[in-house]
Amino acid sequence: MKIIGIEHIGIAVKDLSKDAPFWSKVLGIDRSKTEDVDGQGVITDIYNTGRGKIELLLSKYPDSPIGKFIEKKGPGIHHVCLQVESIDDSIKALKENKIEIIGDTPTIGAEGFKVIFIHPRSAGGVLVELAERNDS
Amino acid sequence: MKIIGIEHIGIAVKDLSKDAPFWSKVLGIDRSKTEDVDGQGVITDIYNTGRGKIELLLSKYPDSPIGKFIEKKGPGIHHVCLQVESIDDSIKALKENKIEIIGDTPTIGAEGFKVIFIHPRSAGGVLVELAERNDS
Numbered sequence: 239m240k241i242i243g244i245e246h247i248g249i250a251v252k253d254l255s256k257d258a259p260f261w262s263k264v265l266g267i268d269r270s271k272t273e274d275v276d277g278q279g280v281i282t283d284i285y286n287t288g289r290g291k292i293e294l295l296l297s298k299y300p301d302s303p304i305g306k307f308i309e310k311k312g313p314g315i316h317h318v319c320l321q322v323e324s325i326d327d328s329i330k331a332l333k334e335n336k337i338e339i340i341g342d343t344p345t346i347g348a349e350g351f352k353v354i355f356i357h358p359r360s361a362g363g364v365l366v367e368l369a370e371r372n373d374s
Numbered sequence: 375m376k377i378i379g380i381e382h383i384g385i386a387v388k389d390l391s392k393d394a395p396f397w398s399k400v401l402g403i404d405r406s407k408t409e410d411v412d413g414q415g416v417i418t419d420i421y422n423t424g425r426g427k428i429e430l431l432l433s434k435y436p437d438s439p440i441g442k443f444i445e446k447k448g449p450g451i452h453h454v455c456l457q458v459e460s461i462d463d464s465i466k467a468l469k470e471n472k473i474e475i476i477g478d479t480p481t482i483g484a485e486g487f488k489v490i491f492i493h494p495r496s497a498g499g500v501l502v503e504l505a506e507r508n509d510s
Contacts, residue, residue, distance in 0.1 A: 241403055243425025244380055247454050249500055257498040264471045265456070267377055287456065289379025290426045314499035315451045318383050320401070320423065335400045362393040363450035364385055 239331045240323035245369050246291035248317040250304050254283055254296050261285045261292055275348050280304050282348045293348065317365035325352045325370035332356065375467045376459040381505050382427035384453040386440050390419055390432050397421045397428055411484050416440050418484045429484065455503035461488045464504050468492065
């Protein structure tokens with residue numbers, strides 16, 4: 239599989255109005271966009287460093303993946319997303335290597351990327367998202 | 375302060391021989407270097423995606439920051455490092471904004487960067503490292 243780079247780091251937050259100013263005002267990173275990704279039960283508030291993004295993730299429902307993560311571990315880094323050239327080739331390679339993925343087929347994530355998540359059990363405790371830019 | 379981009383993501387690992395192949399072989403990311411950073415009590419095994427690095431962090435001593443992190447939370451994402459233009463300007467801005475930093479002055483981290491860590495209490499639960507490339 240061909241990794242293009244770190245696309246973003248996903249950070250679970252409890253309160254955007256309290257947590258966003260650290261990234262936007264103190265660090266001075268430009269907000270790229272705010273998006274409702276209902277399929278994943280989150281509002282994503284995206285800051286672009288110019289080389290990789292910071293995605294603040296606010297749960298919309300208590301039982302969303304981010305809601306459960308915060309319940310268990312508190313706010314903090316939730317996942318790392320790597321941009322890949324082809325999500326289908328990547329999934330094929332993961333399956334060949336017996337890497338556990340979450341769901342069988344890609345879904346549409348923030349910014350229209352085609353995404354798949356690798357289970358932390360297969361990645362040394364790290365939740366890894368792979369994402370292919372979807373320009374079609 | 376001027377953020378240049380995501381420099382790396384630091385990942386606490388228990389066993390490099392078991393955890394590194396996911397990044398190097400399955401994802402196919404090139405190893406950049408392996409370095410003994412004794413000041414932080416870690417071996418860093420660095421993989422460069424071309425746009426941000428993955429730094430695997432192996433504790434050298436049980437009471438190192440990474441040793442304690444693994445003891446408490448298990449292996450996984452430990453911190454995010456942002457490259458800054460000037461570490462001194464950044465520290466000044468952090469202090470003006472009453473952001474809690476760990477230590478008062480920069481130390482030398484992996485690859486010779488001048489680095490400072492921001493306490494997760496001041497960054498929504500995220501351990502943030504700021505790093506200035508040190509070419510002098």
